[in-house]
Amino acid sequence: MKDHDAAERKSAESAPAPAPGKADAGMASLAGLPWKRLAGAFLAGIPFFCTLPYTFQSWRSSPMDRPNWIFHLAFLLLALCAAPALKDSAKALKRFSFDMPSLFFVIGFALLYGAGVVRQIYMVRILAGIGFWWTGVWLFCGWRGAWSMVPAFVALSLGSTSTTFLMCSTLLIQPQTALFLKLAAAVLCAVLCAVLILTGYVMRFEVFCFLIAAGLILFGAVTIRKGDRTASPFRPDLASAPDGLTVREVPLSEDSIRFFEGAEVHQYAIGDGLFQASILEVKCGDDIHKIHPASHCLRSSGAEILSESVVMHTMPDGRSLPVTEIRSRIRGTPVLTFVWYTGPHESIGSFFSFRRKWSPSDQWYSYQVVTEIYNGNEDAARDFLLGLLSKY
Numbered sequence: 001m002k003d004h005d006a007a008e009r010k011s012a013e014s015a016p017a018p019a020p021g022k023a024d025a026g027m028a029s030l031a032g033l034p035w036k037r038l039a040g041a042f043l044a045g046i047p048f049f050c051t052l053p054y055t056f057q058s059w060r061s062s063p064m065d066r067p068n069w070i071f072h073l074a075f076l077l078l079a080l081c082a083a084p085a086l087k088d089s090a091k092a093l094k095r096f097s098f099d100m101p102s103l104f105f106v107i108g109f110a111l112l113y114g115a116g117v118v119r120q121i122y123m124v125r126i127l128a129g130i131g132f133w134w135t136g137v138w139l140f141c142g143w144r145g146a147w148s149m150v151p152a153f154v155a156l157s158l159g160s161t162s163t164t165f166l167m168c169s170t171l172l173i174q175p176q177t178a179l180f181l182k183l184a185a186a187v188l189c190a191v192l193c194a195v196l197i198l199t200g201y202v203m204r205f206e207v208f209c210f211l212i213a214a215g216l217i218l219f220g221a222v223t224i225r226k227g228d229r230t231a232s233p234f235r236p237d238l239a240s241a242p243d244g245l246t247v248r249e250v251p252l253s254e255d256s257i258r259f260f261e262g263a264e265v266h267q268y269a270i271g272d273g274l275f276q277a278s279i280l281e282v283k284c285g286d287d288i289h290k291i292h293p294a295s296h297c298l299r300s301s302g303a304e305i306l307s308e309s310v311v312m313h314t315m316p317d318g319r320s321l322p323v324t325e326i327r328s329r330i331r332g333t334p335v336l337t338f339v340w341y342t343g344p345h346e347s348i349g350s351f352f353s354f355r356r357k358w359s360p361s362d363q364w365y366s367y368q369v370v371t372e373i374y375n376g377n378e379d380a381a382r383d384f385l386l387g388l389l390s391k392y
Contacts, residue, residue, distance in 0.1 A: 037090040037140045044106075044136020047113050048129030054122050055161060063300050064164040064175050071159030074186050078152035078193050085197065086137070089145030101205065102138035102146070109135055121355065123162040130157050143205050148196055151189035158182045165296050169308060175299055229312050230346040230353075231320040235365055236392030238268045238281055245391060246271050250278070259297065275384045277371040286360040293351040294339040294368050295326055304329045310349045313338075313382075315390035322349030327378070334373040336381040338389075341366050 058065040093099075109132040116124030134153045138146035157163075167178040195201070241247040250267045257265075264283035269276060284291050295305055306327040313321050326337040340347050341354035343364045348354045358364055369389070373381045 034087070034090040034093075034141075037093065038087065040140035041086070041090075041137040041145075044140070045129075045133040047110075048126065048133050051122065051126045051129055055126065055159075058161045062161070064168075064296070065161050067179055068159040068161070068163075071155050071182065071186055074189070075152050075156035075159070078155055078189060079149065081193055081197060082148040082152055085148035085200075086141055086145040089143075089148070090141040092144070093142050098139055099142050102135050102143075105135040106132065106139055119356070123160055123166075126160045127157060130160070144202050147202050147205075147208070151193040151196070155186050155189045158185055165293065165299075168299060168305065169293065169295055172305060172308060174304060229310075229322050230348055231312070231322055232347065233342050233345065234319070234321055234340070234347045234389075234392075235342045236367075236389065238266065238270075238279055238392075242391035244272055245388065246273075255301070256280075259292070259300075263291065270388060272384075272388070275371060275374070275381075277369055277385060277388060279370075280366075280368040282366040282368075284358070284364040284366060291366055294324065294337060295328075297368075298326065298328050298330070298337070302331070306334075312349070313386055315386050317390045319390070321386075321389065322347060324349050324351065325382075327373075334376065335370055336373050336378060336385065338369040338385055339367065 055065075055068070059069055060066075109128050113125055113128035113132055116122070116126075116128055130153055134146060134149065137149055164175055164178045164182070167173065167181065168175055171178070173181075238247065239249075247268055247270050250269050252265060252267055256267070260282055263285045266281045268279045268281070270279060271277070282291065295308055299305060306329060308324065308326045310322065310324050313323060313325075315321060322340060324337075324339040326339065328335055328337065339351070340349050341351070341364060342348075343354075343357065344362050348357065354364070354366075369385055371381050371385055
């Protein structure tokens with residue numbers, strides 16, 4: 001019996017070890033994943049995740065922002081395609097090392113995100129949150145992994161609120177054209193993602209930073225306007241009727257009530273017997289997100305914007321008034337619109353300048369004055385508005 005047991009033990013020791021099964025191979029593969037780095041890269045998206053409730057709200061309430069869900073879906077698809085490259089980049093790093101150059105970008109986007117929170121500018125918060133997330137990927141998973149995710153994060157940036165409006169305002173195009181351009185950019189992101197996967201190409205981050213800086217300078221040169229010129233506060237008492245004018249208050253439409261919910265709004269029809277204008281006065285409350293650029297309101301209602309510029313006008317009585325002057329076509333009728341913003345100490349024509357200077361502790365008013373351009377005579381319409389306003 002003892003000899004039999006010894007023979008069995010010797011046979012078992014000499015037998016080849018069983019081949020690892022699929023379950024064992026899967027566990028080995030999971031063990032090889034750099035979970036801490038990947039988790040850190042994912043958690044870097046928390047600031048962006050905090051902006052999602054506002055983004056979902058904008059999809060429901062803003063016709064311009066409603067299609068932006070497409071770019072969030074594109075981000076998910078492109079991120080999944082780039083995930084293997086991200087994993088490989090994270091595994092290649094040393095256990096306790098970080099890509100330190102990225103730390104400066106992380107800090108910069110964190111400060112920008114904080115500025116967006118303080119100034120209540122959601123577009124800044126969203127874009128800074130996306131930048132913080134991407135630089136977090138760079139910090140935890142290395143430059144190779146961050147570069148592989150560039151197409152995905154660019155697609156996500158295209159889905160930020162107000163990007164369609166900014167394109168319309170800068171390029172003077174309709175929302176449909178802006179959406180087409182954004183979709184074309186998303187397709188280019190998909191092509192770039194495929195090229196990176198097939199070729200394994202990685203751009204040096206110094207070159208990438210140079211291109212980004214050049215792009216920001218070009219963007220600033222295109223978008224910066226003479227919008228910071230100001231004048232003395234101009235807040236006309238629209239309830240009164242100066243000599244030669246007739247004034248009547250007009251009930252607000254349901255769209256206007258819904259659009260300016262939470263703000264005190266009055267609309268007036270003012271005429272001199274020959275021409276007539278409509279004036280919308282908005283007393284800005286403590287929620288800045290209820291105040292929108294006039295061209296955004298016009299485009300949302302189906303108007304075609306022909307031109308938009310910030311100019312300093314001189315009224316017949318010599319006073320200066322900075323306005324955003326908008327020429328548009330509403331249901332085939334050409335109209336001219338003056339827009340300005342008045343605070344305790346100044347009047348501003350540019351919405352973006354007003355947005356920077358607005359504070360919930362100060363009382364601001366927004367004015368939109370609209371008149372029809374009769375027989376294509378734009379100068380006559382402009383002179384009528386300036387003469388009308390000079391009587392206040």
